[in-house]
Amino acid sequence: MAASSKPAGRAKPMAAASALPASFAKLGLHDPADLILHLPLRYEDETRLTTIAEALPGRAIQVQGVVTHCETQYKPRRALIARIRDDSGAELNLRFINFYGSQVKQFSEGNLIRALGEVRGGFFGLEMVHPRYRAVSPEVPLPNSLTPVYPTTAGVAQTLLRKHIGAALAQSDLTDTLPDSLRSRFDLPDFAGSVHTLHNPPPDIPSIQLEYRTHPAWRRIKFDELLAQQLSLRLARNARRAQNAPKLAEAVALVEQLQNALPFRLTAAQLRVWTEIRTDLAACHPMQRLLQGDVGSGKTVVAALAAAQAIGHGYQAVFMAPTEILAEQHYHKLRQWFAPLGIEVAWLAGSLSKKDKQAAAARLVSGEAQLAAGTHALFQEQVEFANLGLAIIDEQHRFGVAQRLALRQKGRQPHQLMMSATPIPRTLSMSYYADLDVSVIDELPPGRSPVVTKLLAESRREQVIELVRERCGAGEQVYWVCPLIEESEKLQLQTALDTHAVLATALPELNIGLVHGRMNGRDKAKVMADFKCGALHLLVATTVIEVGVDVPRASLMVIEHAERMGLAQLHQLRGRVGRGSTQSACILLYQQPLSETARARLKVIFENTDGFVIAREDLRLRGPGEFLGARQSGAPMLRFADIEADADILEQARVAAEWLLVHDRQAAQHHVSRWLGGRQDYIKT
Numbered sequence: 001m002a003a004s005s006k007p008a009g010r011a012k013p014m015a016a017a018s019a020l021p022a023s024f025a026k027l028g029l030h031d032p033a034d035l036i037l038h039l040p041l042r043y044e045d046e047t048r049l050t051t052i053a054e055a056l057p058g059r060a061i062q063v064q065g066v067v068t069h070c071e072t073q074y075k076p077r078r079a080l081i082a083r084i085r086d087d088s089g090a091e092l093n094l095r096f097i098n099f100y101g102s103q104v105k106q107f108s109e110g111n112l113i114r115a116l117g118e119v120r121g122g123f124f125g126l127e128m129v130h131p132r133y134r135a136v137s138p139e140v141p142l143p144n145s146l147t148p149v150y151p152t153t154a155g156v157a158q159t160l161l162r163k164h165i166g167a168a169l170a171q172s173d174l175t176d177t178l179p180d181s182l183r184s185r186f187d188l189p190d191f192a193g194s195v196h197t198l199h200n201p202p203p204d205i206p207s208i209q210l211e212y213r214t215h216p217a218w219r220r221i222k223f224d225e226l227l228a229q230q231l232s233l234r235l236a237r238n239a240r241r242a243q244n245a246p247k248l249a250e251a252v253a254l255v256e257q258l259q260n261a262l263p264f265r266l267t268a269a270q271l272r273v274w275t276e277i278r279t280d281l282a283a284c285h286p287m288q289r290l291l292q293g294d295v296g297s298g299k300t301v302v303a304a305l306a307a308a309q310a311i312g313h314g315y316q317a318v319f320m321a322p323t324e325i326l327a328e329q330h331y332h333k334l335r336q337w338f339a340p341l342g343i344e345v346a347w348l349a350g351s352l353s354k355k356d357k358q359a360a361a362a363r364l365v366s367g368e369a370q371l372a373a374g375t376h377a378l379f380q381e382q383v384e385f386a387n388l389g390l391a392i393i394d395e396q397h398r399f400g401v402a403q404r405l406a407l408r409q410k411g412r413q414p415h416q417l418m419m420s421a422t423p424i425p426r427t428l429s430m431s432y433y434a435d436l437d438v439s440v441i442d443e444l445p446p447g448r449s450p451v452v453t454k455l456l457a458e459s460r461r462e463q464v465i466e467l468v469r470e471r472c473g474a475g476e477q478v479y480w481v482c483p484l485i486e487e488s489e490k491l492q493l494q495t496a497l498d499t500h501a502v503l504a505t506a507l508p509e510l511n512i513g514l515v516h517g518r519m520n521g522r523d524k525a526k527v528m529a530d531f532k533c534g535a536l537h538l539l540v541a542t543t544v545i546e547v548g549v550d551v552p553r554a555s556l557m558v559i560e561h562a563e564r565m566g567l568a569q570l571h572q573l574r575g576r577v578g579r580g581s582t583q584s585a586c587i588l589l590y591q592q593p594l595s596e597t598a599r600a601r602l603k604v605i606f607e608n609t610d611g612f613v614i615a616r617e618d619l620r621l622r623g624p625g626e627f628l629g630a631r632q633s634g635a636p637m638l639r640f641a642d643i644e645a646d647a648d649i650l651e652q653a654r655v656a657a658e659w660l661l662v663h664d665r666q667a668a669q670h671h672v673s674r675w676l677g678g679r680q681d682y683i684k685t
């Protein structure tokens with residue numbers, strides 16, 4: 001690339017605050033405050049010159065010399081070659097394969113050229129290919145700080161970024177948002193100094209500290225970012241507490257009736273979280289509680305008690321799930337529990353006919369149905385309630401923060417109970433989920449025996465089929481999970497059909513069902529019902545059964561191509577067995593060769609059954625962004641801090657946020673608006 005003729009990166013402040021180039025929007029840069037926090041990826045050192053005589057091949061250096069010769073070559077390829085000589089008397093070729101006519105003029109003999117690039121041994125001696133260069137006059141001084149290289153995108157030149165960022169630094173208010181006492185408590189440098197250092201580091205700064213972002217200036221930036229996140233989540237939580245929600249404080253007969261009708265007694269952990277939820281419901285601001293519990297820990301019944309509490313007060317409750325299979329299963333369970341108590345349960349699913357959908361919606365609008373089950377999407381889009389008091393959201397990790405809010409913004413403020421079997425490691429719950437209250441069921445119902453996990457190479461498939469025959473012969477039921485084929489839904493379907501056909505041939509004595517994502521809701525429900533009642537011995541399934549399906553008699557699960565699946569998914573799948581009293585097993589079939597990460601994942605799932613441990617390992621293997629998934633795109637993502645690696649800074653930021661909200665709210669507000677600008681809307685209620 002041809003260099004600009006202006007001094008690079010040392011832009012003088014512009015006379016007036018001019019509008020940013022439109023192209024900056026692509027980088028999320030809308031105002032000077034964004035520019036201040038657009039920090040370099042790396043740096044180039046233009047602060048010193050190396051003599052050509054000392055140049056070593058393979059090293060990036062800056063040289064300065066007088067043009068002694070310039071020519072356009074045509075062989076072997078068209079190229080512009082300019083030769084320069086410096087005070088050491090040595091010469092260096094600058095080679096350009098792509099060039100403009102105007103460049104030829106810059107290399108007129110006698111011109112002084114400053115060039116930065118990697119030196120290599122060329123055919124005609126040392127050369128630099130496409131160096132960054134400019135023609136200078138001898139008195140142009142070297143810059144006195146490292147040159148920043150910013151994250152950018154096509155069509156936005158570094159020089160343009162440097163110019164505008166330089167201007168923003170010169171003109172913006174960089175007043176510290178942190179009171180001195182807080183800074184000295186956590187030994188943090190000041191904000192203005194930190195951003196100046198990071199945009200224009202002095203040449204003697206330890207380069208390791210820059211590269212690994214451990215320099216105090218970096219620590220300050222990460223601290224600030226985490227603090228902004230902590231503050232905004234806490235402010236959101238406080239704002240929620242200022243809103244009104246139905247006060248569901250009385251003890252209601254319905255709760256007791258439901259509890260008495262259950263065929264089991266609640267575990268101590270279930271009773272404890274139920275008390276926490278009941279306390280929230282009794283307050284007059286909306287509950288936002290996350291109920292965590294490993295697969296099979298019995299979250300559904302706790303949520304049903306909460307629903308009973310709302311219904312007993314004359315309100316409606318809704319039970320939402322991410323998939324229709326799961327929603328339908330909840331519907332049946334809720335009907336089983338609530339119908340005998342005289343409570344009407346409505347069922348709303350995409351697969352219903354228009355007429356049935358309208359009828360169900362009408363029963364909710366009129367208040368005739370007190371309880372509803374269905375998929376999240378449906379309720380969010382079209383359904384009105386007579387008097388909604390509680391929304392229960394199952395498998396919360398499948399929904400993003402933004403969706404969590406969409407429901408809240410529907411006009412009324414029901415209490416919200418979210419449930420997740422994907423345990424959130426502490427660092428994550430301290431950051432992304434800090435606006436939620438969390439209850440944990442840390443105990444499984446009695447009588448469960450842990451699932452035995454086996455890892456088998458694909459070549460032992462025949463043996464596995466024999467095992468299936470044995471188990472089913474003994475009156476048990478088996479899941480066979482088909483491989484996940486992310487690239488192609490069609491291929492995924494074909495694989496499921498093939499697997500079903502192969503197993504049907506190998507096991508002619510068994511009734512074998514098939515369930516996959518392309519089936520309509522009614523057909524899916526029929527197959528699931530047949531499996532549940534025992535009419536099917538073996539269920540071949542794509543990963544649609546991943547979440548929540550509850551068939552206690554199923555005691556064996558075979559997962560094909562387990563190496564393609566994520567840890568959370570494997571854990572969820574495996575949780576489908578081990579729900580009854582028989583010793584259950586999960587066989588993970590894998591195809592060799594295994595990649596290093598696949599091997600690491602399989603090792604984790606083989607060695608662990610505790611969902612929290614698995615989630616922590618998952619976070620370690622994947623990093624938080626991935627862990628949260630694209631669905632969490634509404635979350636205020638962190639750009640600089642890494643919640644695992646910077647866990648110590650996160651802890652400090654948490655303490656600081658609490659302190660600020662009590663002692664200096666104005667500083668807290670100032671800090672949030674510097675860091676989140678307009679984006680804090682995401683986390684306000």
Ligand code: ADP
Nearest residue numbers: 264265266267295296297298299300301445550
């Ligand atoms: P999850 O937490 O994964 O959603 P479920 O709510 O589906 O788990 O419960 C799993 C199974 O355990 C269900 O069959 C449920 O009826 C049963 N169950 C729940 N609580 C208890 C309990 N205290 N004792 C025995 N079984 C229970």
Ligand code: MG
Nearest residue numbers: 299300394548
């Ligand atoms: Mg569940």
